[in-house]
Amino acid sequence: MxxxxxxxxxxxxxxxxxxxxRLIWLAWLVFWADVAIGSxxxxxxxxxxxxxxxxxxxxxxxxxxWLIGLRKSRRKSQYF
Numbered sequence: 194m195x196x197x198x199x200x201x202x203x204x205x206x207x208x209x210x211x212x213x214x215r216l217i218w219l220a221w222l223v224f225w226a227d228v229a230i231g232s233x234x235x236x237x238x239x240x241x242x243x244x245x246x247x248x249x250x251x252x253x254x255x256x257x258x259w260l261i262g263l264r265k266s267r268r269k270s271q272y273f
Contacts, residue, residue: 205266218255222248 232240
């Protein structure tokens with residue numbers, strides 16, 4: 194008789210407010226990308242550089258927050 198192999202799949206569910214924060218963050222990124230593109234088309238170098246810097250910091254901050262949450266969830270599920 195063959196030995197049966199089982200696989201467990203863990204599905205993480207997020208509360209509703211996490212999705213709201215993600216939508217706000219996405220809207221924030223779209224807003225600053227739009228400002229950057231508009232400033233670039235109007236040849237306003239200072240506004241373009243400022244908006245690109247704000248956009249990059251926002252992307253970096255979101256990535257760091259995501260990594261912190263991933264690390265916490267992996268640490269929490271390590272003992273199951």
